[in-house]
Amino acid sequence: VAIIDGHGAEGVSMRAVANTLKVDAKSLYNHIDGKEALLDAVAERVLAGLRFPAVSGVLDDDLRAIARAFRRVALSHPRAAALILTRQLSSSAALAPVEAVVSLLRHAGFGPKEAVHLLRAFLATAIGTLLREANAGPTFGAADLAGIARRRATLVGSRMPAVVEAAPHLARCNHGEEFEFAIELVIDAVKARSRSASS
Amino acid sequence: VAIIDGHGAEGVSMRAVANTLKVDAKSLYNHIDGKEALLDAVAERVLAGLRFPAVSGVLDDDLRAIARAFRRVALSHPRAAALILTRQLSSSAALAPVEAVVSLLRHAGFGPKEAVHLLRAFLATAIGTLLREANAGPTFGAADLAGIARRRATLVGSRMPAVVEAAPHLARCNHGEEFEFAIELVIDAVKARSRSASS
DNA sequence: ACCTGAACACCGTTCAAGT
DNA sequence: ACCTGAACACCGTTCAAGT
Secondary structure (H helix, E strand, O other): OHHHHHHOHHHOOHHHHHHHOOOOHHHHHHOOOOHHHHHHHHHHHHHOOOOOOOOOOOHHHHHHHHHHHHHHHHOOOHHHHHHHHHOOOOOHHHHHHHHHHHHHHHHOOOOHHHHHHHHHHHHHHHHHHHHHHHHHHHHHOOOOHHHHHHHHHHHHHOOOHHHHHHHHHHOOOOHHHHHHHHHHHHHHHHHHHHOOOOO | OHHHHHHOHHHOOHHHHHHHOOOOHHHHHHOOOOHHHHHHHHHHHHHOOOOOOOOOOOHHHHHHHHHHHHHHHHOOOHHHHHHHHHOOOOOHHHHHHHHHHHHHHHHOOOOHHHHHHHHHHHHHHHHHHHHHHHHHHHHHOOOOHHHHHHHHHHHHHOOOHHHHHHHHHHOOOOHHHHHHHHHHHHHHHHHHHHOOOOO
16 A cells, blocks of 8 residues: 555556565565465455444435445545545455445345345445546646646537536536535435435 | 457466567557557557437436446446556546536536536446456356356355345346445435535 | 575566567 | 567566565
8 A cells, every 4th residue: 555655556566566565576475375466465454444424314315415425435545546436355344335225225124035135226326436536636626727738729629518517617627526416316316216215 | 459359358468569560669669668558559449439319408418428428438348447547647538527517516506626526426426337347357247147046145145134145136236236336326416416406 | 573595487578580 | 661670668477475
């Protein structure tokens, strides 16, 4: 994790890890099954920092809180974010958010089948949004005015009418705001479905 | 693309590409700016295969059609899917779906700002869902009965009550169905918002 | 139980020299 | 305008030998 924080995920090599551990790269194989397993372990370790607030009993508040907690942990080590969002984990650390969301939906009256569907849509939206944020880096943020201007020029240069018209909004991206918007969208859809829940 | 189809994205090396081109790896640098640029080019090439059906004028039908066309192209080369979904592209190939969706939303009465928000939520949901499908590989599909049984056992072993209860549904994943469900969810939310559109 | 030396089969990339 | 030889600074991983 220290290497990723300092040099990015591409900076992780068995030799680099061994080096910061003052040991030979080959020695690592006595402790872990290879590089892929190491990266899985990193993702699990970071994801284990996930903490949910207490359940309030109001479905949308609780879903929002889970989404925010998930964003928080995913971005707790920005350069490791793609790892956490992308790796297919099987450990119980990865099941914690599943348990939290499904449990909420079941108590709200959804059947197990629909709860799983909604869970998956909920996670897909969160992960898609966070992956955009993680990949964008600081470039896309609100701060970099020169970057925004450059990007806006490119968009206008595309000569696609809707893109040109929306260029001022496309050129910048407030990630926190977009996350809230996307989550609100799926929460609204969940609430709309809860009025006729079954199956 | 041929290498990715045959050996996966990790099989792509400058030497491998040069080899299938019957040339030396170093020669590639006369034509492209390095490996990252090469992978960008691959993603753009595949994405360029995107074809939208004609606009019907019914918002939800048109959004559904775009989503399906996007899924189609993303999975047209399954082992390249993560590349297409993950790379930050700046070319006009990447702007085609943006133009299509924003244009639709504008005609439906949304302001440019809200159209961009909705576009981003729409894409995030599609990308999140498709990334799950691409990463899962064939393992998770409906076919592999032994895999489903094994996965179900793991879930039950977690001893998390909601996970255990929903294990039969969590252990399998019909990707096409989940995609339709997630898209339907955001389309519903868009329609709900179109009844009070502005800004 | 853990470490390392020797070794293998790879990488991406630069640059000067060729045609 | 394009190619290549020589070269550099790296990779992940195995295995037998050591303590």
